[in-house]
Amino acid sequence: MSLKITDDCINCDVCEPECPNGAISQGEEIYVIDPNLCTECVGHYDEPQCQQVCPVDCIPLDEARVETREQLMSKYLIITGKA
Incomplete structure (x- = not known):
């Protein structure tokens, strides 16, 4: 899944x-x-960096955009030109 930023x-x-x-x-x-463009930082880090630094915890998973870890890795490879 990609992440989303809430109204918080x-x-x-x-x-x-x-x-x-x-x-x-x-x-x-x-x-x-x-x-x-969101890969939940798959390919870069073990955890989504935006979630780690957010002081109000307003970046949950986007339930409307379900993606497996493999799909996120494929997206990462395409975005970074490593595919």
């Missing part, structure tokens, strides 16, 4: 620079995650 986001700006795939950007009101 306080726009603290700590998640965006932590994303190795550039999936996080400023939306109209809060930060947003591009599900096409």
